[in-house]
Amino acid sequence: MQEQTIFPREEKAEALFQKILDDPWACAKLEDTFCHYLFCSEDQDVDLPPEAFTRALFNAYIHRDMSAFLMAISQNTMFDLLRNAYLIPYRFNADGKENPIIMTDEEGQLLPAYQGTVHEKSYRHFNKVYQSLGDRKNIFFAQAYCYSHDYGSEEMDVEQKVLGRSTGVLLIRELPDTVKAKKTEAEAYSAVWDLMIELEKQLPKAYVFYGQDTLLDHDDRYDELGIFLPDSLFLKNLERHVAKAEAIIYG
Template structure:
């Protein structure tokens, strides 16, 4: 039987899944996220006609495609659930959509095209922290969003669905060489999992981004991690939150 999975099936996921299963906090986050989306009756009951629901359900069974099945019942793929439970990072610019959107230059000044989209109070708070930390490298004011995948209402094509959009502070840092040696995305997630779990346990509601060979410096490419601190959760004591994120990344006391 020929298989037609909607998303390429992730390879070599076992180490990542073992890490999640070994951490009660992670298992609780995953279960909570699944129930939150699958029990949202107003969202799911009105998404598809009975015929569309049945067609998608049977196709996912026929092709042994768990992500297709999950999109029917909770509008998330397998890895959407892991991302939205904060157990794996979001990919930089996933699905060809710019995310996060960096709104400042490296010197901390706001790019002109974003002036009308930014609250002055939020940006000035960022500038104060930027100056205090003396951090003139890879710290930005940005916009980022959480997302999942679902079927389009008109044609049942897979679409990215924005769940939450925020302005905040984005830190971008190079990852250790051990992550670069991993072949698949799932392996890379497993390699960076301990770091991400510590970030999420200490900075809940932060967005963590990951990119393979996406950071370019001096004509060299590096794996990178991005920590996005939304203003809605981190505006108060922002300086302390930024310092905490930095300490976790580099294994320092804070």
């Protein structure tokens, strides 16, 4: 049977799945996230017409496509569920959409495009923290959002769905290039999983971003890890939260 899945299957994901299975906390997070996003719940709008839902369900069965099935019942693919349970990172600039959006330069100053458009109190607090840091490299004031995917029309087009935007502090750090090591993206997630879960347990609801072979520094390529601390959760005691993230990354 010719493969006609809506998303390419993630290769060599077994090690990542086993890490999640081995952690009861992670299993509970995944179950809670799945139940939250079931679109048949009373408090969630249903935009997919019944005929489109039925078509999605049948196509998922015929083509053995788990992501198509999960999108039909929860508006999330398998890896959307893992991301929105904070069990794997969000991709930098997924689906060709800028995310996160970096709004300051290497000196912590607002870029011209964002002057007058950001919340002044949040930026002032970021700048105060930024100026107090010993190492300011790759720390930015930024905007980020979490996302899932759903069917955008009766034609079953797949669209990225923004679930919520926040401003906050973004830390970007380089990691070894997993492409050179010939690792798939799922294997790369597995390699950084322990680090990410420590971040999520210590800094709940922080967004973790990951880019495979996306950071260029002096003609060398690296993977990059981004930790985004939303203002709404981390504005209080921000200095301590930034220090905690740094300690986890380099610990």
